[in-house]
Amino acid sequence: MSDIAWELSHSVESAASPAFAWAYMTNVSNWDDPPAEFELDGPFATGAHGRTRMPGREPTAWQLVAVDPALRTYTLAAALDRATLSFQWRFEPCAGGTRLTQRVVLVGENAAEYLSPVRDTFSATLAPGMERIAAAMCRAATQMAV
Numbered sequence: 001m002s003d004i005a006w007e008l009s010h011s012v013e014s015a016a017s018p019a020f021a022w023a024y025m026t027n028v029s030n031w032d033d034p035p036a037e038f039e040l041d042g043p044f045a046t047g048a049h050g051r052t053r054m055p056g057r058e059p060t061a062w063q064l065v066a067v068d069p070a071l072r073t074y075t076l077a078a079a080l081d082r083a084t085l086s087f088q089w090r091f092e093p094c095a096g097g098t099r100l101t102q103r104v105v106l107v108g109e110n111a112a113e114y115l116s117p118v119r120d121t122f123s124a125t126l127a128p129g130m131e132r133i134a135a136a137m138c139r140a141a142t143q144m145a146v
Helices: 018-025 112-145
Strands: 004-014 037-041 049-053 060-068 073-080 083-094 097-107
Touching: 004 112, 018 083, 018 097, 018 112, 083 112, 097 112
Parallel strands: none
Antiparallel strands: 004 097, 037 049, 049 060, 060 073, 073 083, 083 097
C-alpha cells in the first residue's frame, strides 16, 4: 500500500494451539487491555461493527473488515478523519504452539494528523500488550486442559 504513513508489527509465541488461539482472540470478551473495554455487535465476522471505550472519551467505532478463519487472520479498522487505523492479526502454527502477529497500520490523506499519537502509543504498548495476551491465552488453554 503506497499511502502507508506508519506501521508496526510485533510477534509473540504462545503454547496454545492455533485453534485455541483463534477461538480465544475471536471472543471479544477475552480482549483485555485496561482501561479499554471492547464491544462487538453480532458475531465475529467480516462487516461486524464494534467499539472501544476508554474512560473520559467518546467510544471509538471500528469494523471487522476481513475475517478468514481458514487462514486464521482478521483485520479490524477504525475510521479517522480522512485516515484509517487498522490492526491485522495472524495466527500461525509454530513449534510448541502458535505465533501471534499483530500489524498496526495508519493510512490516508490525513494520516499525518494522527501520526505522533499513534506512533507514540503503539510503539510503547504493542510489544508488552502482545506478551500479556500470549500469557493470558496460555493460562486459559492450561485451565481448559485440566
